[in-house]
Amino acid sequence: MDVLLNPTFWLLATACIIAMRAPMPWPQTTRFGVLSLVVIGVAFDWRASLLMLAIGLAVWLGLHRIGETGAASSGGTSLCLLAVLFAPSGVFVLYKLVQTNGDASGLPYMLLATLSFSYVFLRIIEVIRVVSASRVRLLRPLALVGYLFPFHMLISGPLNVYAHHLKMDDEEWKPLTLVEAAKGVWLVVTGLFLKVVLAEGGRTFIWGTEAIAVESWTDAAMVHAYVLFDFGGYSVMAFGLGRLLGVPTPLNFRRPFLAGSVSEYWRRWHISLGDWVRRNLFTPLQVRLVRRLGSQHAVTVGVLSLVVCFAGVGVWHRFNSRYLVWGIGIGALMALEKMAASVWMRQSWSRQKSLQWAVRVVGVAYTFFVMTAGWMYVWEESTQ
């Protein structure tokens, strides 16, 4: 049975809110790590909890070693960094290969799928980058488990920010007020409503109990809306639970169908993934390329960085050529939009209000059409 209809999960989540909001001597991050281990172990699978602990400890040991040897030996540090980077990357590649082509019923795959390893992998990359490059404090092992495997963000994200998670320990303890609790409960129930009534109710109304089939443009537009309510519903629930728990949880969707361009769409749809890409991939890559090639190639570097980043986003979803082509296409479109916007801004007539309004309307229609066509291209295969 899915987690949403599992009363054990909701009982445990309520107990976690009480435990997180009670005045206790334990740091919030450590407390949350222990609670996440218990929830996953009891509500899902105790072996998944053991795997969480093993992965968390392995990442912690590697990063702790880097911190210890950093000043003394750069060779040892590089070796540790490579090990802590390559081991999760290897597991991620194998996980994705099995997901795409292999036998998805094996125990290791099932446990990694229970933990949504695609998201865990991105959190591991973030913690490695932040701790090794920026020398930000490394959380204690159990607290790190809480960052990598936050139980309320496990099903479908969002991707929490390491620096924000760290701040939980610095904040002064405050009791949960009735107004805050009411707002949190409203968010959780609204998320549940989006998922159950709008997504699943809508799906059953349109396609019956049969599997979703993307055969026409109308189907694709409806699936696009279904995914928004389905994924958005989970994200709103996680956001509400995060507020109740006092755990920083980012907002993941902000009216994406009102986006006036593909670039804006990615600032409204799966926001935490877009932010992750900007922090961990786009900015570091762009800075390095500009340093190597020089600022006279800034435009080429911008285009290249966008295409590489979105190709990465494509294969992160699925290891197949369709998602790769989709990612490259999105990156290229965003680069084109950036160039068109800079030309547009230089025109004096572009400041006319009526023209701006018309461009906005056309932009919303263009974005919905382009993104639906893009999703249709990748979903066509997976729903066949």
Place this chain on the structure above:
Amino acid sequence: MKWQKREWLLVCGIVVDVTLKLFLIAALIDNSGADFVYRGF
């Protein structure tokens, strides 16, 4: 802490909204064949 009118209205509004939504959710779960399985990434 003494509650202001605005806070009472907010909490009452949330209680009504949450009750309606839960009613619709329960009705749909009872009457549909939806399996509620996430098909995400």
